[in-house]
Amino acid sequence: MKRLLTAIAMAACAAVSWADGLQSLEAFMKNAQAGRAEFTQAVTAPAKDGQPPRTKNSSGHFEFQRPGKFRFVYTRPFEQTIVADGKTLWLYDADLNQVTQRAQAQALGSTPAAILASANDLKALSADFDLQAAPDQDGLQWVQASPKDRNGQLKSVRVGFEAGGRLAALDILDGFGQRSLIRFSGLQTQASLPSSLFEFKVPAGADVLKQ
Incomplete structure (x- = not known):
């Protein structure tokens, strides 16, 4: 009986945490219709x-505005800019002085960017992702x-929030086993x-280059 009560209590605590x-x-x-962060x-x-995993670090700043607009600017170690203007996704590599242009609708469906800037609620996001609390x-x-499109490059993404609901991290795993951990700081949300x-x-x- 004691074990049963303990298990029920743990499950209840987990359910509250997951719901949060x-x-x-x-x-x-x-609520975050637009914002910026480092x-x-x-x-x-x-x-x-037989070689150990290798990690590459980068940093920069990020802005977004719903629906469907965002800007990632990488400043270290190399300059690179990614802009979604609502219709087109642009990627600029400063070292190569090369721009890649893609139709945004085809590029962003089941990607972390959809979570950050595209969908306005869980129902809309559920069209492309299976969502569950962790x-x-x-x-x-x-x-x-987890993306519903199993043929894409993205395997899963975890979204992390600080107490109070402030976006703190994205933990992204692709189909090749590569993990990208993005941590946000100084997030400011506005209208x-x-x-x-x-x-x-x-x-x-x-x-x-047009793709």
Whole structure:
């Protein structure tokens, strides 16, 4: 009987925690119509040929505005800019002076960007992802999102929130076993941002590749 009561109590606590994670995600999607933050990203490739996993670190700043606009600017170790203007996804590599242009609708469906900037509520997000709350870890509430399209490169993404529902992290796993952990800091949410932030102009002399 004691074990049964303990198990019930643990399950109840877990249910409350998980519900909070999903509630935090929905509150973020509904209330954060625009925002900006600094970020760090650690990309870890799986071990290969007996070699230990390798991690590459980068950092920069990020802005978004619903529906469907965002801007990632990587400043270290290399300059790279990713802009979604609502119709087109632009990727600019400063070292190569090269721009890749893709139709946004085809590029963003089942990606972490859909969570950050596209869908406005859990119902809309559920069109592309299976959502379930995950146990708290590292002081954060987590939600697991698995893409319904099993043929894409993304395997799963966990979204982490601090107490109070502030977006804190994305933990992304792709189909090749590569993990990308993005941590956000100094997040500021607001009603809108200048539209010019999400307008991309091809730099002079840059090669443009359309996909």
